[in-house]
Amino acid sequence: MAKRDYYSVLSVRREASDKEIKQTYRRLARQYHPDVNPGDASAEQKFKEISEAYAVLSNPNSRKKYDRFGHQAFATGFDPGFATGGGFGGGQPGNFRDFFGSRTPFDGLNSLFEELWGSGGRQRTQQAPVSGQDSEQTVEISFEESVLGTTAQVQVMRRDGGVERLQVKIPPGVDTGSKVRLAGKGEAGRHSGPPGDLYMVIRVRPHAYFTRQVNDILCEVPVTLTEVLLGAKIDVPTIDGKITMTLPAGTQNGRRFRLRGKGVPALQGGVRGDHYVTVQVVLPDKLDARSRQLLEEFAARNPLQPRAHMRW
Numbered sequence: 001m002a003k004r005d006y007y008s009v010l011s012v013r014r015e016a017s018d019k020e021i022k023q024t025y026r027r028l029a030r031q032y033h034p035d036v037n038p039g040d041a042s043a044e045q046k047f048k049e050i051s052e053a054y055a056v057l058s059n060p061n062s063r064k065k066y067d068r069f070g071h072q073a074f075a076t077g078f079d080p081g082f083a084t085g086g087g088f089g090g091g092q093p094g095n096f097r098d099f100f101g102s103r104t105p106f107d108g109l110n111s112l113f114e115e116l117w118g119s120g121g122r123q124r125t126q127q128a129p130v131s132g133q134d135s136e137q138t139v140e141i142s143f144e145e146s147v148l149g150t151t152a153q154v155q156v157m158r159r160d161g162g163v164e165r166l167q168v169k170i171p172p173g174v175d176t177g178s179k180v181r182l183a184g185k186g187e188a189g190r191h192s193g194p195p196g197d198l199y200m201v202i203r204v205r206p207h208a209y210f211t212r213q214v215n216d217i218l219c220e221v222p223v224t225l226t227e228v229l230l231g232a233k234i235d236v237p238t239i240d241g242k243i244t245m246t247l248p249a250g251t252q253n254g255r256r257f258r259l260r261g262k263g264v265p266a267l268q269g270g271v272r273g274d275h276y277v278t279v280q281v282v283l284p285d286k287l288d289a290r291s292r293q294l295l296e297e298f299a300a301r302n303p304l305q306p307r308a309h310m311r312w
Contacts, residue, residue: 215273
């Protein structure tokens with residue numbers, strides 16, 4: 001396969017300055033370095049290609065030869081003296097060191113690698129620390145646990161086949177989709193690199209009669225016709241347990257009552273939301289004769305036209 005033009009490999013103009021070539025190579029070397037792309041053969045080949053291009057174009061002498069003769073300037077058997085009519089003699093150089101003498105363009109890459117990856121030369125670049133990847137795992141909790149907080153026991157499957165058991169402290173106020181970060185519990189790093197983080201993604205099981213709206217809790221409580229007409233004290237559930245609420249006489253069906261501070265605590269700290277109770281009147285399925293008679297008497301004694309204002 002024919003070699004690509006070195007300027008195209010580095011994506012620079014042929015008139016590019018030495019500084020521009022160096023900056024472009026630094027960016028590409030970080031992107032395609034094998035330690036950053038483990039097991040990626042195409043990235044490794046790309047890294048070799050850009051390193052070869054930079055080795056030639058970063059050296060003023062080799063860049064002049066490449067600009068004049070192209071890739072053949074470094075080919076085995078190429079005689080620059082024959083090609084130019086003199087200047088280099090009639091030898092048969094077979095590699096970079098033969099062509100350039102004791103120092104090749106590649107020798108300058110060591111110092112650049114030290115700048116990119118820290119001191120230690122070429123061996124250090126091959127063992128550069130690589131951070132482990134972050135990972136996610138779903139944990140399911142109850143509605144009560146999401147409001148009040150809990151400590152969950154989870155099992156994390158590691159890539160090496162080992163199972164790690166962890167205790168995860170879940171703060172009050174989380175909801176489905178919330179994430180709890182466990183620093184350093186993700187995938188292991190390589191070459192002494194730090195491990196990644198593990199994120200526990202929360203999934204809250206639906207509750208039998210509570211629903212959540214931001215930081216408020218909503219529920220419906222069934223009541224009788226007598227209770228709303230005459231008033232009553234009724235028991236209602238909250239996340240903190242059962243409490244007694246006063247139902248005023250004449251309460252309309254569907255009326256909503258607010259219990260302050262009985263909702264969900266703010267996840268970042270602060271006051272709790274509220275708990276809203278909506279009353280729903282439940283009517284009997286059947287009436288005996290006496291009950292029907294009493295209701296008819298009630299209607300006669302308490303005439304009401306609730307649709308009078310509607311001009312149908």
